[in-house]
Amino acid sequence: MPTPEQEHVATALGRHYAADRIDADELDRRLDLTFGASLADALAGLPPLGPAEAPRRRRWGRRHGEADVAQPTWVPTKERFIDPGSQRVMRVWVDPADHRRHYVPES
Template sequence: MPDADDGPVSESEQAELVQALRRHLADGRLDIEQFDVRVARVYGARTRAQARRALDDLPLLGVPSTRRRFRRRHGESAQVQPHWVATEELFRDPATGRVMRVWIDPTDGTRHYAQAEP
């Protein structure tokens, strides 16, 4: 199976990454020059992996505490988002017996679970 990180980066993925960079700028982790360089890196990237490198040395952003999250069993996601990064972590859901893969959202560090491909 080809690595999803090798796929082309979409405009919506670029927008999400730039939004994360804006939060880092607002929180004082980047100055405006660093922000500009990283935004250029996102928009100049050909693949998802290249675009995500703009966030490499920045801490993961927390999920706002005012946001209430509703989950399926074990945090199961309905659909894997293209910008999520697959981990090697697999587990068997004890309720359904399905093998699940763990995915990380690089923009905020949240973990998501989706059925692993057979």
């Protein structure tokens, strides 16, 4: 079970990823640090974040749980899978407000 500090850092990393400040490989590296022993190193070198943006309205036509981009409040996980329908690599994100899982294509 992640600590509140780890969840906070993972959320911040997810926001940096959603803002295109880090790529998927860097997100993975920093998540390893977050859930390892070095929380301070996980956010090293990243600029401060402003307030979280309001979630965008969901477009119809995607599959259940699929989103174009991760929302700033979602927490990234290390979990990925290949979507059998599109053959895209999808990362799993969790919304801490309701614990729902969301699937965002990796770029």
